[in-house]
Amino acid sequence: NAGVTQTPKFQVLKTGQSMTLQCAQDMNHNSMYWYRQDPGMGLRLIYYSASEGTTDKGEVPNGYNVSRLNKREFSLRLESAAPSQTSVYFCASSEGIQGSQYFGPGTRLTVT
Amino acid sequence: AQKVTQAQTEISVVEKEDVTLDCVYETRDTTYYLFWYKQPPSGELVFLIRRNSFDEQNEISGRYSWNFQKSTSSFNFTITASQVVDSAVYFCALSVLNSGGSNYKLTFGKGTLLTVNP
Numbered sequence: 589n590a591g592v593t594q595t596p597k598f599q600v601l602k603t604g605q606s607m608t609l610q611c612a613q614d615m616n617h618n619s620m621y622w623y624r625q626d627p628g629m630g631l632r633l634i635y636y637s638a639s640e641g642t643t644d645k646g647e648v649p650n651g652y653n654v655s656r657l658n659k660r661e662f663s664l665r666l667e668s669a670a671p672s673q674t675s676v677y678f679c680a681s682s683e684g685i686q687g688s689q690y691f692g693p694g695t696r697l698t699v700t
Numbered sequence: 701a702q703k704v705t706q707a708q709t710e711i712s713v714v715e716k717e718d719v720t721l722d723c724v725y726e727t728r729d730t731t732y733y734l735f736w737y738k739q740p741p742s743g744e745l746v747f748l749i750r751r752n753s754f755d756e757q758n759e760i761s762g763r764y765s766w767n768f769q770k771s772t773s774s775f776n777f778t779i780t781a782s783q784v785v786d787s788a789v790y791f792c793a794l795s796v797l798n799s800g801g802s803n804y805k806l807t808f809g810k811g812t813l814l815t816v817n818p
Binding site: 633685 | 746793795807811
């Protein structure tokens with residue numbers, strides 16, 4: 589099993605560009621999550637999907653959209669990237685909401 | 701509101717020493733979950749433990765042990781006989797789901813950087 593996979597690993601965007609971060613899990617988990625990690629801030633939840641067909645805002649949703657494409661895949665979209673969105677993005681999944689979360693390797697995004 | 705405080709931003713020990721990482725949490729909910737995660741220098745996040753608010757039994761897993769005390773709202777993590785490979789950032793986290801099943805909140809502490817020197 590690959591666990592949780594994320595693409596791309598690295599990305600550089602110019603301000604105003606858009607992009608989608610992809611996440612997939614092969615553990616048959618119901619719940620999936622997107623986080624950002626910034627120095628000194630720890631991890632902050634952007635959006636989550638408790639189960640297929642549902643998505644909800646986390647702590648820092650502004651500037652992002654998500655799609656739970658199916659049970660396996662949960663994508664994060666930046667419609668108009670801003671330098672404040674420079675961060676490391678982690679996707680995670682768990683069997684159910686509040687379950688033990690398993691994380692992907694992260695995507696390092698730089699917006700110039 | 702909920703909060704997780706990891707007061708120790710950095711700890712440095714010598715190999716084979718025991719070390720305790722502190723985690724203090726705040727929540728008004730009676731049902732919640734607590735977690736510890738490890739982030740080694742390579743950057744991935746590794747799940748270590750999940751504990752629900754009704755289970756105050758301490759847990760031991762090899763050199764790792766966790767002490768959950770509701771009376772002091774603490775969920776501390778001890779590494780016995782530390783090794784260089786234990787060097788990492790350790791995060792404590794708290795999750796709450798309200799009784800209606802919506803409004804899930806997950807809060808991470810800011811992490812403690814543990815350096816184990818040979």
